[in-house]
Amino acid sequence: MALSLDHRTRVALTSFGLFLLAMFLTAQSAKNPQIAGVGGAVVGELSRPFLVANRFIQSGVGGVWSEYFNLIGVREENQSLRARLAVLEAQASQLIELRHEVDQLRSLTSVEVEEDPKQIAARVISFDATQWVEAVTLDRGSNHGIRPGLAVINAAGLIGQVIESGPNTSRVLLITDPVSGVDSLIQASRVRGIVQGAGNEQCSLLYVERGTEVRIGDRLVTSGLDGVFPRGVPVGVVTQVETRPSGIFQIIDVKPSVELSELDYVLVLDPHGAR
Amino acid sequence: MTLRLAISIIVLSLLLVVIQGGVLKMALPTWAVPNLFLVVVVFIAFRVPTVGGVLVAFCLGLILDLSTGKLLGPNAGSFAVVCGFLASISQRLYIKSYPAVAVTVFFSSLLSTLLFLVFTYEVRGISGVGLANSLLEGVITAAIGPFLMSLMDRYLPQDRETYGLSRRALGKRL
Numbered sequence: 198m199a200l201s202l203d204h205r206t207r208v209a210l211t212s213f214g215l216f217l218l219a220m221f222l223t224a225q226s227a228k229n230p231q232i233a234g235v236g237g238a239v240v241g242e243l244s245r246p247f248l249v250a251n252r253f254i255q256s257g258v259g260g261v262w263s264e265y266f267n268l269i270g271v272r273e274e275n276q277s278l279r280a281r282l283a284v285l286e287a288q289a290s291q292l293i294e295l296r297h298e299v300d301q302l303r304s305l306t307s308v309e310v311e312e313d314p315k316q317i318a319a320r321v322i323s324f325d326a327t328q329w330v331e332a333v334t335l336d337r338g339s340n341h342g343i344r345p346g347l348a349v350i351n352a353a354g355l356i357g358q359v360i361e362s363g364p365n366t367s368r369v370l371l372i373t374d375p376v377s378g379v380d381s382l383i384q385a386s387r388v389r390g391i392v393q394g395a396g397n398e399q400c401s402l403l404y405v406e407r408g409t410e411v412r413i414g415d416r417l418v419t420s421g422l423d424g425v426f427p428r429g430v431p432v433g434v435v436t437q438v439e440t441r442p443s444g445i446f447q448i449i450d451v452k453p454s455v456e457l458s459e460l461d462y463v464l465v466l467d468p469h470g471a472r
Numbered sequence: 473m474t475l476r477l478a479i480s481i482i483v484l485s486l487l488l489v490v491i492q493g494g495v496l497k498m499a500l501p502t503w504a505v506p507n508l509f510l511v512v513v514v515f516i517a518f519r520v521p522t523v524g525g526v527l528v529a530f531c532l533g534l535i536l537d538l539s540t541g542k543l544l545g546p547n548a549g550s551f552a553v554v555c556g557f558l559a560s561i562s563q564r565l566y567i568k569s570y571p572a573v574a575v576t577v578f579f580s581s582l583l584s585t586l587l588f589l590v591f592t593y594e595v596r597g598i599s600g601v602g603l604a605n606s607l608l609e610g611v612i613t614a615a616i617g618p619f620l621m622s623l624m625d626r627y628l629p630q631d632r633e634t635y636g637l638s639r640r641a642l643g644k645r646l
Contacts, residue, residue, distance in 0.1 A: 204522070205560045211523045212556025215530045219549025222534075223591050226544040237541020244486050244539075248494040255498060326493035326509075327547070328502055328605050329588070330540050334493075361541050368541055375602075396602055397502070458501065 238363030248322040314466040321460040331374035354431030354454030380423035402449035485535035506613040521559035529555035550587035577617035581610035
């Protein structure tokens with residue numbers, strides 16, 4: 198039975214009308230981000246039980262693999278880690294001495310010291326369902342003290358920033374998302390720049406002028422000057438430096454310190470809830 | 473739209489969000505995750521090629537947009553247009569084999585990506601990495617789309633007559 202032209206026209210007009218509606222919604226949500234933010238929090242709350250259960254199952258399966266099957270090379274890895282631990286313990290001892298010296302100097306000059314921020318532990322329960330946004334969902338929300346604007350880290354370094362929070366879930370924009378920017382310093386040379394997300398678990402260091410020496414392997418840390426991320430948190434490592442004939446800035450690729458595809462437990466830092 | 477249908481759409485969307493973001497993306501690399509929403513949209517276009525089908529596709533995209541919490545409308549608009557386009561040509565599209573369904577899903581994915589970029593160009597610009605990922609996502613989605621569509625066709629209630637050869641092709645040939 199052939200479709201009537203009238204029916205196809207109705208379908209086409211409906212599609213066009215919805216296209217215009219979607220354009221309107223896009224414009225409005227771009228001007229007022231809280232519109233989408235509220236909806237995102239609602240979807241997060243509704244899907245939380247399933248995501249937490251899934252995470253529990255995945256951890257169980259992963260645990261069986263790591264504890265019973267993936268034991269090859271454990272002995273060698275153990276010895277390598279013990280050696281590295283010895284080096285780190287020695288470095289930690291030196292850092293303790295340096296900290297003591299800094300505290301003494303501060304007391305002499307009456308410089309104010311930042312208090313350690315409150316740390317809220319949370320677990321990553323899902324990634325963004327689309328491939329255009331680099332974000333994760335945590336299983337903690339405003340009921341646990343998490344609110345938009347807080348920095349998120351783990352033992353390896355900086356992960357991102359909380360962009361919205363519901364009662365029991367929150368969304369974190371990763372540093373690899375193209376709209377993310379982190380004020381950073383090269384640790385050795387103190388050269389400052391902005392680490393912007395480039396997608397595909399990569400970042401770029403922007404606004405570093407030509408002629409400034411930047412080397413592959415340079416480590417980047419947060420500067421603390423943007424008022425969002427605390428100072429000194431590892432951000433990434435320089436992997437490529439390119440200087441083109443034209444343009445005043447270098448093109449620098451950065452690999453994040455954190456393995457963002459394997460996130461599990463994270464810490465959310467609340468500077469106003471000092472410990 | 474009845475309350476039962478509205479609830480079904482919301483439940484289906486949440487299930488897809490959980491599977492795509494919580495199961496697949498945590499187990500697979502980003503480039504290997506198929507776009508399940510698009511597969512469902514293509515299925516709806518051939519199974520329910522009506523105004524109602526286009527509205528359902530729009531709602532699916534809207535809930536996907538809500539789950540990202542950033543912009544409302546890009547996925548909703550692109551899914552509505554893709555569904556409407558496929559629905560209007562469904563009678564003339566003779567998809568009788570796996571490759572034909574896969575090609576249809578692939579080009580639907582490309583169209584959806586193009587429309588998404590139209591919506592978001594002013595806000596996010598165009599990223600080369602994003603385009604490359606979209607192409608790869610289209611290939612992966614096209615590879616598994618026909619199997620998913622055949623499963624949906626086999627197990628979903630068939631309480632209305634559908635048009636064209638697409639339903640018969642999906643139900644018996646795959």
